[in-house]
Amino acid sequence: MNTARISSTICSPKFDSSNSITSRKGSVSFCGNSRVRSSRAVMGLLSTDYKPKIVTGDAGYVLEDVPHLSDYIPDLPTFHNPLQDNPAYSVVKQYFVNVDDTVAQKIVVHKDSPRGIHFRRAGPRQRVYFESDEVHACIVTCGGLCPGLNTVIREIVCGLYHMYGVTKVLGIDGGYKGFYSRNTIPLTPKVVNDIHKRGGTILGTSRGGHDTSKIVDSIQDRGINQVYIIGGDGTQKGASVIFEEVKRRGLKVAVAGIPKTIDNDIPVIDRSFGFDTAVEEAQRAINAAHVEAESIENGIGVVKLMGRYSGFIAMYATLASRDVDCCLIPESPFFLEGPSGLFEYIEKRLKENGHMVIVMAEGAGQDLLSESIRSMDQKDASGNKLLQDVGLWICQRIKDHFARQNKMAINLKYIDPTYMIRAIPSNASDNVYCTLLAQSAVHGAMAGYTGFTVGPVNGRHSYIPFYRITETQNQVVITDRMWARLLSSTNQPSFLNPKDVIEGKTEEEPVTQLLNGENCANGKLVNNEISNI
Numbered sequence: 001m002n003t004a005r006i007s008s009t010i011c012s013p014k015f016d017s018s019n020s021i022t023s024r025k026g027s028v029s030f031c032g033n034s035r036v037r038s039s040r041a042v043m044g045l046l047s048t049d050y051k052p053k054i055v056t057g058d059a060g061y062v063l064e065d066v067p068h069l070s071d072y073i074p075d076l077p078t079f080h081n082p083l084q085d086n087p088a089y090s091v092v093k094q095y096f097v098n099v100d101d102t103v104a105q106k107i108v109v110h111k112d113s114p115r116g117i118h119f120r121r122a123g124p125r126q127r128v129y130f131e132s133d134e135v136h137a138c139i140v141t142c143g144g145l146c147p148g149l150n151t152v153i154r155e156i157v158c159g160l161y162h163m164y165g166v167t168k169v170l171g172i173d174g175g176y177k178g179f180y181s182r183n184t185i186p187l188t189p190k191v192v193n194d195i196h197k198r199g200g201t202i203l204g205t206s207r208g209g210h211d212t213s214k215i216v217d218s219i220q221d222r223g224i225n226q227v228y229i230i231g232g233d234g235t236q237k238g239a240s241v242i243f244e245e246v247k248r249r250g251l252k253v254a255v256a257g258i259p260k261t262i263d264n265d266i267p268v269i270d271r272s273f274g275f276d277t278a279v280e281e282a283q284r285a286i287n288a289a290h291v292e293a294e295s296i297e298n299g300i301g302v303v304k305l306m307g308r309y310s311g312f313i314a315m316y317a318t319l320a321s322r323d324v325d326c327c328l329i330p331e332s333p334f335f336l337e338g339p340s341g342l343f344e345y346i347e348k349r350l351k352e353n354g355h356m357v358i359v360m361a362e363g364a365g366q367d368l369l370s371e372s373i374r375s376m377d378q379k380d381a382s383g384n385k386l387l388q389d390v391g392l393w394i395c396q397r398i399k400d401h402f403a404r405q406n407k408m409a410i411n412l413k414y415i416d417p418t419y420m421i422r423a424i425p426s427n428a429s430d431n432v433y434c435t436l437l438a439q440s441a442v443h444g445a446m447a448g449y450t451g452f453t454v455g456p457v458n459g460r461h462s463y464i465p466f467y468r469i470t471e472t473q474n475q476v477v478i479t480d481r482m483w484a485r486l487l488s489s490t491n492q493p494s495f496l497n498p499k500d501v502i503e504g505k506t507e508e509e510p511v512t513q514l515l516n517g518e519n520c521a522n523g524k525l526v527n528n529e530i531s532n533i
């Protein structure tokens with residue numbers, strides 16, 4: 001860190017022995033989307049004494065740093081990184097990450113724009129805070145399945161073993177509740193050798209059952225000092241409170257999160273592992289729907305894909321396929337009846353082309369469903385809202401419509417590959433990505449960082465504070481160019497009321513993401529890589 005250039009105007013940073021910087025509660029602000037919590041609410045997720053480590057520098061530079069064990073444990077000894085003696089790495093020039101390296105969240109800039117938010121760059125450090133034989137690590141997987149979970153597990157075990165000589169690694173059986181209700185699973189490179197070829201997670205997973213004190217008791221009782229937590233937004237919230245309890249008890253335990261979500265709804269990072277695999281697998285279902293639809297008069301193929309609140313899988317699967325005539329996602333409301341509605345469009349497509357394919361995310365049109373099926377407000381064990389089956393519902397509505405109107409005989413085929421796209425092993429690209437995530441997490445924990453999630457930000461792996469990952473969910477921005485690309489590839493109606501579009505238009509130059517603030521376009525969230533190209 002270039003100490004001379006750090007300004008103390010906002011956060012009064014002070015340096016500690018690890019070259020990291022602590023500060024008073026920083027003035028972090030977030031943009032106003034309904035799924036974005038305010039900074040105060042974000043703090044509500046955290047204990048009242050949580051202090052984000054914000055460092056400011058020249059020209060609007062802001063580092064949102066991650067916690068370090070030395071923040072709350074004084075005089076921790078450091079050790080020579082064993083990688084320096086590793087024959088595989090000793091020939092690599094500049095293998096170690098410079099302690100000052102940070103990664104910019106915003107890479108599209110104007111000449112006078114502030115440098116903006118940065119995250120600490122991931123990677124191996126020259127000095128580590130654990131000796132190899134001191135480390136007792138554990139790995140847990142939580143939430144829904146995702147291709148690549150086994151690869152991440154494998155690469156944490158092998159990374160610890162081969163890079164740092166760590167031999168004590170435990171698997172926690174069945175998610176968070178496994179910490180206090182199940183036996184552990186010893187993990188060695190031999191045990192995990194070919195698990196990346198299998199779908200699912202060899203450790204098992206679960207929803208619910210996050211009992212912070214029981215989990216931290218178990219960590220303490222077992223003498224665990226590195227905890228690798230693989231999971232989605234709910235899991236990372238759980239990891240955040242585990243980190244805080246560990247810190248409150250003053251334990252030398254590094255807590256590292258690896259973000260997992262098939263829906264690609266985790267913010268800040270470029271994309272989540274398994275997403276690429278899921279989009280690829282979805283092609284098989286879309287192809288089948290297309291073959292069925294085009295083989296019969298007035299054939300309609302409907303495919304339902306995952307996506308509780310975010311339609312990334314449906315959007316990317318549609319864009320990749322080119323056989324899709326209509327893609328419905330949670331972010332883009334639609335309606336069935338009347339001019340420019342879905343039924344009118346189906347009729348038009350069938351008349352023009354004789355068949356059509358509809359792809360929908362499971363979270364699309366839930367408002368329409370609950371209007372017609374007034375019922376349950378059920379939740380899963382983690383508190384996530386249980387969705388009603390929009391695929392079955394829409395198929396029935398389409399059939400009823402055409403039967404009632406007696407317009408044309410249709411042949412509708414419904415394909416629901418929901419679980420098939422997430423229960424498969426990860427593809428080659430996701431496998432490499434999972435390896436980098438796992439190794440970055442291992443390097444971070446060994447270097448004494450804690451309370452972080454690892455992930456690529458504009459292509460560079462970074463350590464991101466938990467609150468940045470849990471404060472919001474990534475969603476498709478329907479005013480963004482990616483959604484426009486989709487609309488122009490399917491030719492579907494936008495389902496926007498023309499009156500709203502006209503009223504929404506102004507003579508003024510539209511405010512760009514760049515000018516409007518971090519990660520925020522016209523008050524809507526944007527995904528760094530995925531939606532904003």
Ligand SMILES: Nc1ncnc2c1ncn2[C@@H]1O[C@H](COP(=O)(O)OP(=O)(O)O)[C@@H](O)[C@H]1O
Nearest residue numbers: 143144207208210231232233234235237238382
């Ligand atoms: N706010 C929270 N605080 C603590 N633990 C949580 C929180 N939300 C979810 N969890 C725990 O995280 C785990 C996974 O959460 P879930 O929402 O099911 O999946 P995902 O992590 O994939 O989003 C569950 O064991 C759940 O109890």
Ligand SMILES: O=P(O)(O)OC[C@H]1O[C@](O)(COP(=O)(O)O)[C@@H](O)[C@@H]1O
Nearest residue numbers: 143144145232261262263306307308
């Ligand atoms: O049936 P399950 O296992 O609860 O999973 C269904 C949900 O899991 C998801 O795939 C992803 O959710 P998570 O990222 O929270 O695990 C959703 O798209 C889907 O609604």
Ligand SMILES: [Mg+2]
Nearest residue numbers: 143232233234
């Ligand atoms: Mg989730």
